[in-house]
Structures are given as structure tokens and as C-alpha cells.
Amino acid sequence: MNIFVGNLSSGVTDEDLRNAFEAFGQVSSATITKDKYSGESRGFGFVEMPxxxxxxxxINGMNGKELKGQNLKVxxxxPRPDARGGGGRSGGRRW
Structure with a gap:
């Protein structure tokens, strides 16, 4: 099952996230989403548990719990909506 974890403080690492959730069972992956330009945390991440x-x-145990100074939203x-539209231009010819 894929779990969303929000309201993460900037100091939380993937390993911190994994360790927090391993108290409830096996964790396949734990990743914090980072800004593609700055590389800094976007304040949320995902934990996969089989x-x-x-x-x-x-989810029940971690929602509202504090991790490095922030109360988590879990x-x-x-599923991500398929937002792969075709460009931003309307039809018509370009001369």
C-alpha cells in the first residue's frame, strides 16, 4: 500500500521516514519528494508498505504524530491523475 506523508519538516530524511514507519511493519520504500531545481524537500513524501x-x-498510528517538530498528515x-495533455496550444495553423 502506498502512503502519503505530508507536513514534513525540511530536516526529515528518507531514512528518518523509513525508521518511523518500520515500527508498524515492513517498509519497501520511503522517499521524500524534492524540488527538481533546488533539491530541497517539498514537505511531503511517500512510504510503500507491502x-x-x-x-x-x-496510517492510524502516525497521523498527527510529531516528527522533527512537525505534526504529520498521513x-x-x-493515484496520480493522468495529466499528460497535449501541449497548451489550441488547433490552427502557424504561418
């Missing part, structure tokens, strides 16, 4: 029961326990990640 066992649904453990993932649900982690829930099941929603």
Missing part, C-alpha cells in the same frame, strides 16, 4: 494491515496501522496515497 502488507495492507501494517500500512493501515501505520493517509492512503491517491
Amino acid at each position: 502488507a495492507k494491515a501494517e500500512a493501515l496501522a501505520a 493517509n492512503e496515497a491517491r
